[in-house]
Amino acid sequence: MIGEGADARDGIRTALRSPVSLITAKDVAREAGVHPSTVSRSLDPEQMARVKTETRLRVQEAAGRLGYRPDLTASSLRRQRTMTIGVLIPSFGNPIYGDLIHGINAELEPHGYQGLMIETPDGSDRLSPALETLRGRRVDGIICATSRSEDRQVLRDLVDSGMPVVLTLRWLAGLAIARVVNDDRLGGFLAGQHLVSLGHRRMLEIPGSEDIETFADRSRGFRDGLAAAALTPIRHGERTTTPDVSEGRRVMANLLASGVMDGVTAVFAQNDLLGIGAIEALRSAGLQCPEDVSVMGFNDSPLVDHLDPALSTIAMPMVEMGMRAGREILRAVNGQDTEHDVVTVRPTLVPRASTSAPAQAARPAAPAD
Amino acid sequence: MIGEGADARDGIRTALRSPVSLITAKDVAREAGVHPSTVSRSLDPEQMARVKTETRLRVQEAAGRLGYRPDLTASSLRRQRTMTIGVLIPSFGNPIYGDLIHGINAELEPHGYQGLMIETPDGSDRLSPALETLRGRRVDGIICATSRSEDRQVLRDLVDSGMPVVLTLRWLAGLAIARVVNDDRLGGFLAGQHLVSLGHRRMLEIPGSEDIETFADRSRGFRDGLAAAALTPIRHGERTTTPDVSEGRRVMANLLASGVMDGVTAVFAQNDLLGIGAIEALRSAGLQCPEDVSVMGFNDSPLVDHLDPALSTIAMPMVEMGMRAGREILRAVNGQDTEHDVVTVRPTLVPRASTSAPAQAARPAAPAD
């Protein structure tokens, strides 16, 4: 039957390399004795009502029997809708994005949309090319989880062009773009509050990149948490480039070497990897975590609960965030967006073994180190 | 929820017209004073030579100035090529797939192709629907990293339909489909050899699902490794469903309770998560790793090098595997496939702290064998 359909079309097709045998609406129409337009109507839930039930059933039966699948490229061209959402992710290698992607797809797929994932590593100038690709593919909307301040203009142009956009995970101040983000300030606050409640008084942060609003918010929250106890984080000039283990190690080593860590009993690393690196550097310097220095992370990445010590951290509801982002982009695509929505999800404290009360010795010994 | 979306679309249909301002070849043609066909030719590397240089430059200049991007949906329809490769991944949440995806995209993107990732969790019957989706989207080929024996018929039908397919990471015996896989048997062999060389004599496996060829191969290799020293793994009837931490914990607890572990000094878990669970169960039973029992994992997942103890494991070149899979699918799409290629990448042993020589006390127990 499939062969029959292919033959009937025209000889040219066989001449071309025809990898997949295609069954078109025309084939189904012939089989059911109707016009192709009736086939289209019989299968479209929104048009179905216009077709006589008897005819519709006959068409649906024929379509099922032939294994007909409407060609989405043709449909997209005509309807000016690709049923595709571009999704920009900083790195597939970083496991925390897995749940986000999962959440996004979980929301998109039931509505017939697919996410088209593209990797745009931080500091790689890949955002613009990726957006061009997505434009060329005529995606209906874009979910961006990679925004950095240097991308502000590019993103502004993107929304100005009329493309529905939702930022998630990260966002940028001063852009009128819908966003679905974790309440990072609350996360930072929870971290600070946790360390304060354990009895720490001299604390500092290992910062992520400052040009990512997310990290800036964690800092603000952390300061809020300390301020509630009339405390202030120890200031220092160390900065990180990419928030990974090696950077955490490097920065902590510098802090130790420069004496900034003297008397410090707790550290808030702005993500888990930085925290892991910091713990390693502490260990290399003969200090133990949490006995000498407590360390908090952020993200609750996979496996950090199995580390030594198990990492205290802040967990973000990544799946939920992905689903909310998916819902928002679908709203935007369907023109339901009311202004630029801001959806916030709440992180939670996950206290584990890497944070504990400061050692008795720590207070007086501060100068000794 | 679907209803809600549909309702709103109806009502707003007119309001949301022309979301993205589209520049077409016609616009560029008008601007450059040529016919749209000349625009097409001027921008297609393969047709470019047919256009007078002067004209081509004029067109390219106009295209650049207007920010013209050929509409890939239209192009796809006409050329019968979507420049899209479907990629089936078991789970975005499992971090080891990150590098694989990265590798695939690294190979596809320079050639103008994009990977369309779909999650098809083990044991979820999502494979067929996912394939239908990809068919509807007219992807040019499919990379499948999720094959299970129950999928054999579905995959057979898929290739019979003419769709270029490459299996990676996992594969199925008896299917004439190109594949790019890790040499799992070698991996299992390396694991066995490593434990043998440390002096272990009584060992057993914590198996992954048996209906995945990959896991079966690891077993074969492990047995080879032991056989080289005239040893055999201790047999037992424990099986796992999904290869995760909780299953590892459960199985090891059962093995301990049933006495199968008596005298066993080393365990080969068929992936890292199972190994981590096993170590936890051992610890719960008052046994230490590696002092009482050495444990090996498989995969070298992110962060397992920071565990306590750092997990000895087998590392697969995931990025390379992804790139090779990308290369193979492009070959197949372009009709260059010679038979069904088999590409094998080599894993490496990563010895860490979770494996060590068996304790003195263990030896006396061995002769019992």
Add this chain to the structure above:
DNA sequence: AACTATTCTGCAATCGAATGCACGGATCGA
């Protein structure tokens, strides 16, 4: 029975780019 209202379905145009074909013009050789 005549006529209008209502279904139902076919027709043909459209979405935007790609491409076989053909024509006008330039180039070249004799």
Add this chain to the structure above:
DNA sequence: TCGATCCGTGCATTCGATTGCAGAATAGTT
């Protein structure tokens, strides 16, 4: 100078599904 060859470009069709419009068929009304 004339005809043969190329070259470069325009024309028109095609890819497959969708959809406004209109005509045919049926139902409903007086």
